[in-house]
Amino acid sequence: MLNKVPEVTIWFWIIKILCTTVGESFADWINLNLGVGLISTAVIFTGALAAVLARQLSAERYIPFVYWLTVVVVSVTGTLYTDILTDSQGVPLALSSSVFAAVLAVVFGIWYARERTLSVHSITTRPRELFYWLAVLVTFALGTATGDWTLELTGWTAGVSVLLPLGLIVAITAGWRLGANPVLSFWLAYILTRPLGANLGDWLGSPTGDGGLGLGTALTSVIFLAAILATVVYLTRSRSDVIEAKEPTGTPRALNPARERGMLAYYAVVAVAGAALLIWANHQPHAAASGEEDTPTPATSHISPQEATSPFPPSEIAKFRTITADTLAKVNSGDQRAATNRVTDLESEWDDDQSTLEPKSEKAWSFLDSEIDQVLKAVRAPRPDKATEVGALNTLLTSLG
Incomplete structure (x- = not known):
């Protein structure tokens, strides 16, 4: 054919x-x-x-x-x-x-x-x-x-x-x-x-x-x-x-077995260089920092909801809790686009209030900031997993009282 x-x-x-x-x-x-x-x-x-x-x-x-x-x-x-x-x-x-x-x-x-x-x-x-x-x-x-x-x-x-x-x-x-x-x-x-x-x-x-x-x-x-x-x-x-069904009229490129073997070594060098780059990137500080965001630091890992929220105005905590609950409802309903849009409100409000909230308690602010990061990462993942999203949102809701 x-x-x-x-x-x-x-x-x-x-x-x-x-x-x-x-x-x-x-x-x-x-x-x-x-x-x-x-x-x-x-x-x-x-x-x-x-x-x-x-x-x-x-x-x-x-x-x-x-x-x-x-x-x-x-x-x-x-x-x-x-x-x-x-x-x-x-x-x-x-x-x-x-x-x-x-x-x-x-x-x-x-x-x-x-x-x-x-x-x-x-x-x-x-x-x-x-x-x-x-x-x-x-x-x-x-x-x-x-x-x-x-x-x-x-x-x-x-x-x-x-x-x-x-x-x-x-x-x-x-x-x-x-x-x-x-x-x-x-x-x-x-x-x-x-x-x-x-x-x-x-x-x-x-x-x-x-x-x-x-x-x-x-x-x-x-x-x-x-x-x-x-x-x-x-x-x-x-x-x-x-x-075309027929052979091309031009002269095809002649194959050189010796050169092909030499280029196999070249490809091996390229593969080793690529692997070395990945190993180097894996050990860079930004990669470690990313891993640290997955688990709160020991100083903030055992903060209770009362400790996390009491330094801040109740109205601010209520605002974050409402946005988080709305995002959770949209995730549970299967509306991922709406959940992604709503979680952007959480990020914006939290960043806007950083200058006023962080001075009140750096420890409590860092703890909530870490949990909000987990929510953002879960909801905005290229291929979000519903269980991961729900878990992160429920954890943040618990911390917000």
Whole structure:
């Protein structure tokens, strides 16, 4: 059959990142803002994946709209599978990253043993097409797990975390230009586009207080869907990404086995440098400070509600208690967007009153400030967990009397 995947051009990478970003944002919007829930969202998208993949497999040639729609749905589905393991089953991100990496290695191993090639320029049989889409699904799950694990290790904001996968992709591109194996380079870059696109989506959609641009998941999804549609229309008309059935007339790049082996060492150095950067970031003071926010300091860990509130005017405490109760009610009703908006009021009111409240009792103020930080972190998480939100809000309500 004709090759039913696109040629790897600059347009391929642009639209791949766009699809990854919109997949992350759109899944978050359905899961959180519509109150569907993580498991139900995964079931919905698994059904959608089966439908679009069946359409892609039944096509007789490469159709840009069908192919890239499949990539978007695979992106969302792979992300949801990782989120279920992490958020619902409590599987550590280090473990899920390792498992997905092993699964991907098995997929590639069986694919190569059967077909003797992993090149996307030779997806011309049904088994190769099935192996291709299975590998794509696992790369999205692996990219999600490793991207979230990076954020967990470093404490970086989504905006800063974009730089790591971007830098690694640049390094891989340089390696490919210098003679690294093109198939290996392609799949390494393909995996890295997942954390790059997801972190880009989180950066655009996250509130400004969390280091984002505050566009929201809905607006981010609309912007990127429009960009994807425009790109697909262009590719459909230009056919610039169609792999021709015949061999190209130009002279292909000659492979140099010795140089490829040398570039394997280069990739190993890049991997070691990336790991060293993560270890360094994990041990930086800001990471420790982030961990300290999770647990109050010994000086304030045993403050009773009376000690925490008595130094401050009752009217101020009542104001914070009302906002907290309102946020809890919205979380319990499944209206995550309203809860996020309401918790912003808590942050604003607390920050505005800091100059008058903190001098009255630094100990009590620090204790409440720590608990409010936990509420903000839980409610504003990229993929909030309802149990965590409810726990943090109830703890703060107890402290507020």
